Amino acid sequence: MIYFDNAATSYPKPKEVGQAMMYFLEKVGATPGRSGHRLSIEAGRILYQARESLAELFNVDDPLRIIFTLNVTEALNLALKGLLRPGDQVITSSMEHNSVMRPLRELEKKGVEVKVVSCSPKGFLEPQDIEKSIRKNTRLIVLNHGSNVIGTLLPIIEVGKIARKYNILFLVDTAQTAGCYSLDIRKDNIDLLAFTGHKALYGPPGTGGLIIGERVDTKKLTPLKEGGTGSHSEWEEQPDFLPDIYESGTPNILGLNGLKEGVRFVLAKGVDKIHQHEKNLIIQLIEGLKEIPEVTLYGGDDRKEQVAVVSFNLKDKWPSEVGMRLDEEYDIMCRVGLHCSPAAHKTIGTFPRGTVRFSMSWFNTLKEVDQVIMAIREIAKSI
Amino acid sequence: MKDNYSVVIFYSTSAAIRAESLAQKANLKIKLIPIPRHLSSDCGICLQFNNEDKQSIKEILKKTKLNMKIFIKYKFFQVGAYCG
Numbered sequence: 001m002i003y004f005d006n007a008a009t010s011y012p013k014p015k016e017v018g019q020a021m022m023y024f025l026e027k028v029g030a031t032p033g034r035s036g037h038r039l040s041i042e043a044g045r046i047l048y049q050a051r052e053s054l055a056e057l058f059n060v061d062d063p064l065r066i067i068f069t070l071n072v073t074e075a076l077n078l079a080l081k082g083l084l085r086p087g088d089q090v091i092t093s094s095m096e097h098n099s100v101m102r103p104l105r106e107l108e109k110k111g112v113e114v115k116v117v118s119c120s121p122k123g124f125l126e127p128q129d130i131e132k133s134i135r136k137n138t139r140l141i142v143l144n145h146g147s148n149v150i151g152t153l154l155p156i157i158e159v160g161k162i163a164r165k166y167n168i169l170f171l172v173d174t175a176q177t178a179g180c181y182s183l184d185i186r187k188d189n190i191d192l193l194a195f196t197g198h199k200a201l202y203g204p205p206g207t208g209g210l211i212i213g214e215r216v217d218t219k220k221l222t223p224l225k226e227g228g229t230g231s232h233s234e235w236e237e238q239p240d241f242l243p244d245i246y247e248s249g250t251p252n253i254l255g256l257n258g259l260k261e262g263v264r265f266v267l268a269k270g271v272d273k274i275h276q277h278e279k280n281l282i283i284q285l286i287e288g289l290k291e292i293p294e295v296t297l298y299g300g301d302d303r304k305e306q307v308a309v310v311s312f313n314l315k316d317k318w319p320s321e322v323g324m325r326l327d328e329e330y331d332i333m334c335r336v337g338l339h340c341s342p343a344a345h346k347t348i349g350t351f352p353r354g355t356v357r358f359s360m361s362w363f364n365t366l367k368e369v370d371q372v373i374m375a376i377r378e379i380a381k382s383i
Numbered sequence: 384m385k386d387n388y389s390v391v392i393f394y395s396t397s398a399a400i401r402a403e404s405l406a407q408k409a410n411l412k413i414k415l416i417p418i419p420r421h422l423s424s425d426c427g428i429c430l431q432f433n434n435e436d437k438q439s440i441k442e443i444l445k446k447t448k449l450n451m452k453i454f455i456k457y458k459f460f461q462v463g464a465y466c467g
Contacts (some may be wrong), residue, residue: 035398041396045400047400229395239394241395
């Protein structure tokens with residue numbers, strides 16, 4: 001079996017991830033941050049160590065500025081709905097996933113102005129186009145770092161500089177880059193960094209978070225939910241300090257112990273080494289696909305700076321048919337269709353048909369890439 | 384002997400565990416214990432330390448406080464009768 005659907009969820013995971021989850025179930029079990037007994041304290045330590053590993057990965061000074069959520073979608077919802085008020089303007093790109101687009105369209109109905117800056121058909125964004133869209137009421141710029149459809153990168157450092165120049169907050173969706181592409185919340189000029197645990201951080205599904213940068217005033221970022229935190233139990237109001245203000249209810253400590261090991265795995269291998277490996281894979285895959293005349297590839301021409309995601313179509317075949325044949329005849333798992341990103345597919349000209357998408361991880365090999373190219377070549381011949 | 388200990392009370396367990404992690408890195412002898420009931424009605428934990436380490440603990444927490452700004456507040460209490 002060849003698994004080329006890592007942009008959805010990475011598989012397999014490092015073995016330590018599952019071991020840590022089993023350790024929690026068998027040896028710890030308790031709720032962190034509530035009771036004072038030793039198992040509860042141990043659970044609290046696990047939670048803190050997970051924050052500490054992520055703080056190291058993203059260069060965050062204070063691990064308590066990392067808020068855990070269910071996934072990147074929840075983190076983005078927290079940032080967008082927590083910050084934006086009727087009358088505010090928010091700027092985004094035409095390459096966004098529905099995890100950004102849908103909350104924005106919902107906020108639009110409530111009086112938030114949504115400005116979508118167009119990217120080129122190859123998925124690139126000109127930072128000046130963002131700057132030109134800034135108005136007096138612009139409150140936030142939100143961009144994905146790496147496209148989940150074609151793997152292209154958006155110029156976050158440059159846009160972050162612009163955001164600072166105009167004193168606007170900058171939210172980055174790192175779903176496709178956290179763990180496989182170097183990210184530094186300070187050097188990259190990010191104010192709010194939303195990440196997910198189940199992709200290139202090699203954690204289990206149900207883990208993710210939002211990192212609250214120093215420029216963010218938490219008084220102006222309302223929580224998505226209120227509830228028990230284990231702190232200030234005598235109050236009926238939500239605590240006003242991090243991370244408790246945004247973390248109500250018993251967290252997914254089981255999953256977060258897995259995520260902690262996933263992040264430690266990434267730190268031990270080194271993001272640059274992982275990136276280099278994935279770069280070798282994607283370059284070889286694209287070179288191979290380019291040689292097949294029936295293949296139409298999407299995305300940029302220079303493939304040196306992108307994540308290990310590629311989209312293509314085979315002549316006029318429906319992507320779903322190609323995907324089914326890859327699964328049933330070749331034991332190759334991929335994702336077909338619109339990838340929850342109608343805006344991105346409109347930008348690259350593949351809406352509503354969609355594409356076939358391959359996405360790789362540290363655990364894929366050059367040999368697998370060759371097998372996949374062979375399979376596509378055979379399917380192309382049989383059309 | 385009991386009078387040789389103090390505790391630091393935090394408003395959240397995450398903060399207490401962060402302090403534990405930093406104190407351990409500084410090789411200080413500390414322990415997380417349930418908050419003595421007469422000090423707070425909260426059901427959380429606090430950081431117990433030797434009084435002779437008070438200055439080092441203060442320095443560590445001061446640094447933390449800078450990073451966290453206004454979110455984490457702490458108090459020192461002499462609670463020899465309850466801890467140790």
